Structures are given as structure tokens and as C-alpha cells.
Amino acid sequence: MSAGSEQLQAALAETANDHGPGVYGLVTQDGRISFEGAVGVADLDRPRPISATDCYRIGSITKTYVTALVLQLVADGALGLDDTVEHRLPGLVPDSGAITVEMLLRLRSGLPDYTKALYGDPPTDLSALDRYWSPAQLVAAALTSSDRLSPDTQYRYCNTDYILLGMLIEQATGQRVDALLWQRIVKPLGLNDTTFPTVDPYLRGPHAKGYLRSSADAPYVEVPSMTPSEGWTAGAIVATARDVAAFFDGLLGGAVLPPAYLARMTHPTEYLDEYRSRGLGLVRYDFGTGDIAYGHHGGMPGYTCVALRTESGRSIVLWQNGIDMHNLLSSDDPFVQAALAL
Numbered sequence: 001m002s003a004g005s006e007q008l009q010a011a012l013a014e015t016a017n018d019h020g021p022g023v024y025g026l027v028t029q030d031g032r033i034s035f036e037g038a039v040g041v042a043d044l045d046r047p048r049p050i051s052a053t054d055c056y057r058i059g060s061i062t063k064t065y066v067t068a069l070v071l072q073l074v075a076d077g078a079l080g081l082d083d084t085v086e087h088r089l090p091g092l093v094p095d096s097g098a099i100t101v102e103m104l105l106r107l108r109s110g111l112p113d114y115t116k117a118l119y120g121d122p123p124t125d126l127s128a129l130d131r132y133w134s135p136a137q138l139v140a141a142a143l144t145s146s147d148r149l150s151p152d153t154q155y156r157y158c159n160t161d162y163i164l165l166g167m168l169i170e171q172a173t174g175q176r177v178d179a180l181l182w183q184r185i186v187k188p189l190g191l192n193d194t195t196f197p198t199v200d201p202y203l204r205g206p207h208a209k210g211y212l213r214s215s216a217d218a219p220y221v222e223v224p225s226m227t228p229s230e231g232w233t234a235g236a237i238v239a240t241a242r243d244v245a246a247f248f249d250g251l252l253g254g255a256v257l258p259p260a261y262l263a264r265m266t267h268p269t270e271y272l273d274e275y276r277s278r279g280l281g282l283v284r285y286d287f288g289t290g291d292i293a294y295g296h297h298g299g300m301p302g303y304t305c306v307a308l309r310t311e312s313g314r315s316i317v318l319w320q321n322g323i324d325m326h327n328l329l330s331s332d333d334p335f336v337q338a339a340l341a342l
Helices: 003-016 059-076 101-105 114-119 135-142 159-173 177-186 241-252 259-266 334-341
Strands: 022-029 032-040 211-213 276-278 283-285 293-300 303-310 314-320 322-324
Touching (some): 022 241, 022 334, 059 101, 059 177, 059 241, 114 159, 135 159, 159 177, 241 293, 241 303, 241 314, 293 314, 314 322, 314 334
Parallel strands (some): 211 322
Antiparallel strands (some): 022 032, 022 314, 276 283, 303 314
């Protein structure tokens, strides 16, 4: 094991001190694997390490894929960034004549997040995971809240915005989002272990069991199944770490979007904190290493992930088969920081 690999394995072990039951880290350079390793277990009942072939729910990293699909359709003329929700989906959202596609991409619609209606705030009731939700039902759930702002007045992370983008994609093309993602992104990039489930609540094929922990002293509780319909275009994609890295290599390497649209996607317009800002479906990371990165985080009941790619071509994927509600996996965790510093 090289010195760099030893450093990354140590950082992965340090990350596992706060996250689990298992964590998996992958680093590639220009598409070639330079490190992958695991700490902890993929299954508490039948312990084994997480492997490269294990798939998991990537959660909100789905938003990056969906953003790329939307911008492809904009480039093709099937959608316009200035198209409004009311024009494309009349009557679905009251007073949505001022909410545009670009506002949805920038999370500036002002709409409430449907997840609060489904789970509570903070989330305590996971019974919503046991049923199918249509996209229209998710939007309707969001609208039961009075927590609505005027469009384009404030950035606010909102899953409802991406459910609406999925509906707009289908309205503009007459095709299903899962079919379009496969045809336009998954197949061209050779992402053979990436799927977009919409109904089946179980992970099929090799996978790590997913768990949830509410506090540092609480046990991990298995999340045996969950409806992917709850996440849909805001968070339903399932993939392996290698496929996630290959997606970011393809996207940021210019294989998915025309240069002008990739530039628009990566250009940050929302300041998040000292190190992070946001463009369209991407977070820009600048930790002072001299190498800017772009990526996203994702969390679903059972799984959490951080994925990013630097401007120098290094892709980093960190995921755990759990979600620590008290301490979410993030780009601040030791493994990501060590991989960026190489």
C-alpha cells in the first residue's frame, strides 16, 4: 500500500468513528481508480465489508443527474429556462406563473418542501416510506404547508422543486424520466450499475443493508425497504460508487452537456458558507487546496453519500450504509479532506 493509500485508509477509519455501520471510499484520477477501501460492515446481522459491487441509494445526488437532463432538453429546445410551472403544468401549483424552470434548478421557487409534510419537522414519522407517492401527490403534500415564499426572493433547499422538474421533463417530452435518464445519460456513459427505481421498495442485487441512527448513543436501526417514489427526481437513483465517479467524470469532463450549459451549471450563484457555493444542481467546493471541486451530497433513510470531482480530474466518492441524523456525512469529513489534499 502506497503512502497516499495508507493516508486515505486512515482517514476512512477516522470517518468511520462517527459514521456507519460501514463506510466506503473511492478516489479516481482521470477515470482510473487510485484508491478504494472500506471500514465497518455492510450488514450487522451477517458482517462483511462493503464492496465495490454494492449499490446504494445516492439520495439528492440524483438532483445533479436531473439537472443535466433538464439542461440537455433546454439545449435541444424542448424546454426553456424561462418556461413557467403554470404554463407547462396549468393548475398544478396555484400562483405559479412566476416560477420558472431556472428558479426550480436554483432552488428559488419559494415553495415548501414536501418532506416536512411527510415526516414532520424534525423528521420523526417514517411511515410515509411504506406507500407509493405520485409526483402530483408529493407536490400536493408540499402545498399543505403555509411556509411559502415569493418566487426568486430567497434560496432554500427544497425537494419539491426537483419533483416539479421531473414533471416538466415528462410534460415537455411525453416520455418517462427513468427512460430519458437511461437513454441520455446512463447508457452513453456506460453506467451499468445505475438504476432509477420508481416503485420497487427493495434494493435488488448486491447491496449493503441500510440503517438509521438518531443520536450518537442510539443503536443503528435497519431500514429494510422504502418507496423510491418518495424521492423520485429529487433522490431516487441507485448506483455503485464507481458509477457515481464515472458520472461526475463524464459530466464535468464535457461528455454530457454542451460547454455553455456545463459552464452555466458550474457557475455558482448561491453562497452557502465559507467553503461551499451552489450553481445548478452542483455545489462548488473550495477548501483552499488550489483545486476547485464540484459535486453534491445525498441522504436517504439508510444511506448517505458525498461525491465530487476536482478541476484536475480527481473524483471522490464517500458513502455509508446508514444515515446519522445527528451528524450527517459531509465534505468536511476526514476522508474527503484527505483525498482533496493528495
